[in-house]
Amino acid sequence: MGRQRLCTLAIVLSVFLVIAVLGEEHVHDQDASDDDIQKPVYKSPTVSGFAYLAEHFDDRERFRTVWVQSQTKKEEIDEDIAKYDGVWAVEEPTRSVQDDDLGLVLKSKARHAAIAALLNKPFKFEEKPLVVQYEVNFQDGQECGGAYLKLLTQEEASLDLTKFHDKTPYTIMFGPDKCGVDHKLHFIFRHKNPINGSIEEKHSKKPKERLEDYFKDKVPHLYTLIVRPDNSFQVKVDGKIVNEGSLLDDFTPPVNPPLEIEDPNDIQPEDWDDREKIPDPTAVKPEDWDEDAPAQIVDEDDLMPEDWLENEPTTIPNPDSVKPDDWDVEMDGEWEPPQIPNPKCEGISGCGPYKQKLKKNPRYKGKWLPALINNPNYKGKWKPRLIHNPEFFNDQHPFRMMPIGAIGFELWSMSPDILFDNVIITDDEDVAKQWADETFEIRRQKIAQEGSSVWRRVVDFTSENPWIWAVYIVGTGLPLLLIIYCCCFSSKDSSDDEKDPLAPNEEPKCPSPEGSASPEDQVPHLSRLDEPSNDNNENDEETDEIIASEKDEQGASGDGPRRRKPNKE
């Protein structure tokens, strides 16, 4: 048979294809392994310009002099959980270790932890942008907790970082935060009301990117915030912009209050008619409109089925049941055998007194209501008048925030081992970029190489152990073979059955959707599934007595057990 030869050919070809693809891969990877001799090597970065703070955490000595762990307590909560006793460490990451590359790790979980460092000099919001950048690696994923950085407000009194806590005033809060399915990348700034000096948090609109992966992929991500003197801002993750806009337009609540507000003293006049439609006052109920006519009436044409046994009860005492030996008439009452369905009623239309079915009442009209017409006195929806907002102000320079004196992490996390690294606060985007090139980008390349080297190890193993080819061929070829076999030979079987009597010359097809088994088999199966659920809806929602009783009369059809339920009580 020509078809069989074709199938065999297909199998042989596919096996060759698999071998060819694997072989090709092998060659490529050998090339790659030659290349990576000159892979970049990590060394602690140097700042290429001015930075208010640049911290790579590789120098434990420096870390101890610059960073201050909070020794205070959280305000207004129970003493035993209020302490900032979270554990911080400077150590290597748990994966992709590079010589001498350390990070700051929040080791503990479910504890308050706070650590902070002063800037070299306070950042003042003047002619230059603010650039904040740091790496976070949720080395153990993140269930619930933050990894955001607070840029602490420089106040008249110098900042005492040992007292850093949740109420310490900050100017900006920036970074990732998650709880459950709520993934956030905060950019919050605190704005000073120019009229009365009160301070309000302004939250940026949400990033347009999906954030989930940053919390669970267990690799470092680089978070960058740039705020410019023209009030524009950008938020980047791994160098890619995920959020941008203006301090004036993209924050809630907005920096500037509305010029006009609704007058709180204005009230809706009593004669204000806000009904758009009213019942037609000229409409009268038609003479023949009978509000009391029932929706359904007895169908007088309905006759008792011939096989209906009117004198047979639907149930009888079970003749096989016997009075229990320990039955006590005084205690339990007179013994009666339990009722069972009357066997004489089986297989016929029904037993007992016959009730005619109900039908729709043609005279049924329900309650009469006059038609609705447009209300001639309709004045529209009432709204209070607008007045000038007494709290209005127009701050065109929200960039001019309160100066920043220090930065700090003040966190609580359900997942341990959050690694922070390569924090930089600068006023020069290029300085931040260069800093990332020497740190984050080198680590990113290392991780990429490690990823590809898993594949390379497989290839190396193969060239040393040629027998593994047999495994590959069986592993990839066998399923293919099976698919082809099933397609060709099962369709042959079914078409044999069909064609034999009528069309002996019909060309057998290889993968034939029409020829497979019998599609009709599935259709009734599906509708069988649908039907009962529709029935249930009807019964549950409409709770129409008439429908129920009608079905009772029809005797035991499809969903009998369901309908019997209401009668049980």
Ligand SMILES: *[C@@H]1O[C@H](CO)[C@@H](O)[C@H](O)[C@H]1NC(C)=O
């Ligand atoms: C300052 O004004 C804002 C509204 O503009 C108001 O919400 C706030 O309570 C005021 N603060 C003080 C201290 O009066």
